[in-house]
Amino acid sequence: MKALIVDDEQHVREAIRLLTDWRKLGITELLEADNGQTAAELIDAAHPELLLTDMRMPIQDGVKLLEYAQKNHPQMQKIVISGHTDFELVRSTMKFGGQDYLLKPIDPTQLSEALTRAVASWHQAEAERQSNHKRSMQMNQIKPVYWDKVMSGLIANPPEYPVRLRSQLIDEFGEGVTEECRVAIISLDSAADAILNRFLDNRDLLFFSLANIANEFLRRSNRGLACRNWNSDQEVLVLVWSRTEELPLLLRQISDGILQTFGTRLMIGVGSTEPFPAGAARSAKEARTTLLLRNMRVKNRWIHAESEPSGASRMLRLTDSTELFRVALLSGRREEIAKAVGSWFTAVQELPCITWEQVLSWSEEWRALLAKLRRTRHGSDLGADEAGERQTERCIPLHADGSVDLGKWADEFSASLEQLLGEQERCQREKGSMKDIARYLEEHYSRDLSLQDIADHFYLSREYISRRFKQEFQENLSDYLGRVRIGKAKLLLQNPNLRIVQIAEMVGYPDEKYFSKVFKKLEGKTPGEFRREL
Numbered sequence: 001m002k003a004l005i006v007d008d009e010q011h012v013r014e015a016i017r018l019l020t021d022w023r024k025l026g027i028t029e030l031l032e033a034d035n036g037q038t039a040a041e042l043i044d045a046a047h048p049e050l051l052l053t054d055m056r057m058p059i060q061d062g063v064k065l066l067e068y069a070q071k072n073h074p075q076m077q078k079i080v081i082s083g084h085t086d087f088e089l090v091r092s093t094m095k096f097g098g099q100d101y102l103l104k105p106i107d108p109t110q111l112s113e114a115l116t117r118a119v120a121s122w123h124q125a126e127a128e129r130q131s132n133h134k135r136s137m138q139m140n141q142i143k144p145v146y147w148d149k150v151m152s153g154l155i156a157n158p159p160e161y162p163v164r165l166r167s168q169l170i171d172e173f174g175e176g177v178t179e180e181c182r183v184a185i186i187s188l189d190s191a192a193d194a195i196l197n198r199f200l201d202n203r204d205l206l207f208f209s210l211a212n213i214a215n216e217f218l219r220r221s222n223r224g225l226a227c228r229n230w231n232s233d234q235e236v237l238v239l240v241w242s243r244t245e246e247l248p249l250l251l252r253q254i255s256d257g258i259l260q261t262f263g264t265r266l267m268i269g270v271g272s273t274e275p276f277p278a279g280a281a282r283s284a285k286e287a288r289t290t291l292l293l294r295n296m297r298v299k300n301r302w303i304h305a306e307s308e309p310s311g312a313s314r315m316l317r318l319t320d321s322t323e324l325f326r327v328a329l330l331s332g333r334r335e336e337i338a339k340a341v342g343s344w345f346t347a348v349q350e351l352p353c354i355t356w357e358q359v360l361s362w363s364e365e366w367r368a369l370l371a372k373l374r375r376t377r378h379g380s381d382l383g384a385d386e387a388g389e390r391q392t393e394r395c396i397p398l399h400a401d402g403s404v405d406l407g408k409w410a411d412e413f414s415a416s417l418e419q420l421l422g423e424q425e426r427c428q429r430e431k432g433s434m435k436d437i438a439r440y441l442e443e444h445y446s447r448d449l450s451l452q453d454i455a456d457h458f459y460l461s462r463e464y465i466s467r468r469f470k471q472e473f474q475e476n477l478s479d480y481l482g483r484v485r486i487g488k489a490k491l492l493l494q495n496p497n498l499r500i501v502q503i504a505e506m507v508g509y510p511d512e513k514y515f516s517k518v519f520k521k522l523e524g525k526t527p528g529e530f531r532r533e534l
Contacts, residue, residue, distance in 0.1 A: 036060030066096035181276035
């Protein structure tokens with residue numbers, strides 16, 4: 001084990017070294033630092049198991065160091081040795097996981113006892129971490145995955161042979177499996193952005209963690225099973241098959257476990273008690289309904305065991321305000337956009353009840369409305385990368401208390417419309433630049449122009465010019481240039497004193513044969529035939 005001693009006074013650090021039999025405690029390496037910043041760097045580099053720190057130090061004090069250690073190395077045991085009895089320092093010590101607060105001058109007996117407790121606590125916590133790791137390994141075997149699949153299928157459709165399935169469950173989980181059940185759903189739609197982003201690339205791990213927390217409580221008395229719902233990317237199932245009337249209490253314990261692990265709670269819907277296993281699907285459906293009909297204006301209510309009345313919120317439809325948003329966008333003014341969004345959210349704010357079902361409906365209506373406005377403003381030929389298809393995984397902002405954040409949501413509405421306005425302005429600029437290119441072609445048609453020459457002249461990429469020019473003029477740039485050259489050639493052919501080879505060179509075709517080929521392709525006749533018909 002390693003210990004880190006942090007104090008800005010060298011004689012204090014030396015005293016701590018000399019007052020303790022470190023080897024007897026199992027500590028084989030002592031590290032030192034004279035301020036919190038240096039100590040934090042040592043902690044990251046050496047990962048000591050034990051921290052002894054002063055509180056008043058230059059550069060970075062002990063409070064900041066404890067906060068950093070608790071956040072980044074919570075398993076490390078922390079002891080404060082300070083010359084101050086300030087209550088705030090003691091409170092900070094407890095807040096950030098300090099085990100003891102010792103006063104200077106250092107009492108050898110107190111120091112020894114504090115270190116003994118800290119070392120014992122670390123070993124106990126390490127044993128628990130190893131045990132948890134072992135359980136996690138066991139949960140990750142084939143059998144739990146199999147039962148996840150079984151339970152997901154069970155709540156999707158009633159089993160064809162319920163007696164056989166119940167017998168199989170009894171063989172696996174014991175005689176505690178009764179003839180009734182109750183299903184709860186832990187929903188990720190209420191998850192904080194921090195959780196979703198943390199598990200953005202590993203959603204399976206998030207489902208596993210949530211199910212594991214719930215199973216810690218369920219399996220203590222063989223009450224049921226928690227698993228991922230493989231039919232949804234937003235649900236963890238909690239199925240209880242004994243003492244179903246106690247499920248709300250059990251869910252409160254599970255909710256506390258989620259809070260302790262992730263620092264936030266998740267919404268949980270509860271279904272009714274039904275025959276097991278045939279009624280599990282019906283109970284799950286009811287649990288899902290309670291979540292959809294929960295009032296998003298109520299704060300800190302995380303467990304929903306019965307449906308709530310939706311009130312008048314169903315009568316307010318976002319599509320009824322389509323013209324309001326369209327006119328605001330047409331105005332080209334951000335003030336009008338803010339006014340339109342504010343008007344809509346004022347109406348929302350006046351609703352006594354806003355259900356999650358209504359929130360989801362508004363979200364879908366908003367996406368459809370944006371797509372419609374985008375098509376109207378830009379046309380259907382806009383590239384997919386420019387069509388605003390930039391939806392994040394969760395676009396409905398929530399407060400930490402679980403209620404919908406209407407202020408932030410209004411800001412996101414405004415931002416979406418302003419983005420659309422920006423696309424409109426950019427599209428106009430792009431159209432202008434394509435017209436400049438067309439004008440350039442008409443003025444320099446006699447030169448040997450390549451797409452790269454044009455790209456270099458306008459500081460744009462060849463691919464971008466090629467794509468945007470065709471969108472604007474409905475033909476390739478080379479075809480457009482050919483039409484310009486042949487149009488000029490037709491005028492020059494009216495002068496009988498100019499030979500065809502001269503005219504070809506004058507309009508940018510050094511090769512007379514190639515000029516004649518292009519002329520005939522566009523006009524249906526050769527330059528000589530065209531001249532004779534004049």
